[in-house]
Amino acid sequence: MHMEKQSSIEKEWIRSLESPDPGIALQAIYEIRNSGSVKMLPVLIGLIHKQTPAAIRAEILNLIAEIKSQDAVPLIASSLEKMDFGGDLPALVAACWQSGLDFSNHMPVFAKLFITGDYVTSLEAFTVLEEAFANAGDQARHECLKYLHQSEDLVSDDKLALFRELRKVIEERD
Numbered sequence: 001m002h003m004e005k006q007s008s009i010e011k012e013w014i015r016s017l018e019s020p021d022p023g024i025a026l027q028a029i030y031e032i033r034n035s036g037s038v039k040m041l042p043v044l045i046g047l048i049h050k051q052t053p054a055a056i057r058a059e060i061l062n063l064i065a066e067i068k069s070q071d072a073v074p075l076i077a078s079s080l081e082k083m084d085f086g087g088d089l090p091a092l093v094a095a096c097w098q099s100g101l102d103f104s105n106h107m108p109v110f111a112k113l114f115i116t117g118d119y120v121t122s123l124e125a126f127t128v129l130e131e132a133f134a135n136a137g138d139q140a141r142h143e144c145l146k147y148l149h150q151s152e153d154l155v156s157d158d159k160l161a162l163f164r165e166l167r168k169v170i171e172e173r174d
Contacts, residue, residue: 009035014043022053029056033063038072045079048088061091065098072099077106080113089117093124103128104136107144114166115151122159126166133170145170 006014016028032040044060064076076096085092093113096103103110107129114125133141148167155163 006039010037010040013040017043017047022056025053025056026059029059029063033066036069038067038069038075041067041072041075042079045076045083048083048085048092050086057088061088061095064092065095067099067101070101073101073103073106077103077109080109089113090120090124093117093121093128097124097127097131102132102135104132104134104140107132107136107140108147111144111147111151114163115148115154119158119162122162126162129166130169141170 013028013032016024019025019028029044032044041064044063048057048060064072076092080092093110096110110125110128110132114122114129117125129144133144136144145167148163148170152163
């Protein structure tokens with residue numbers, strides 16, 4: 001996918017998001033949210049790290065949770081694969097199911113987060129997977145189940161009950 005040329009308003013938003021004044025950045029997030037454009041999503045997701053003030057990170061997560069455009073899904077899924085969100089990871093995964101978007105084409109991303117994440121991340125990934133499964137094709141379901149079976153030994157003790165529950169939910173749907 002080629003990156004479209006940024007409009008002057010998008011350039012303005014990027015400048016505002018990079019501002020040392022959180023108020024200016026928050027205003028930009030508010031405007032982006034109201035514009036309904038997903039083109040700014042990679043920039044916003046890139047701001048979810050410890051150096052960004054908590055209030056700004058929270059607003060970005062709120063925005064993601066409210067996105068209604070299916071175009072956002074591949075952007076969010078690929079960033080979850082590539083980037084480290086530290087303590088914000090559970091909230092970002094939660095934003096995925098809160099958005100109500102269909103992540104059924106990206107179930108492996110959430111299966112991996114379920115296996116490798118901490119308990120809270122796993123809980124949020126569980127919800128995404130449960131919803132994605134309802135929309136997924138047979139092959140995607142089968143691959144996801146296979147991955148979960150193969151990864152069982154990697155599940156920490158505190159997540160075993162959750163893991164069994166996830167498998168049950170998925171196998172009942174299969």
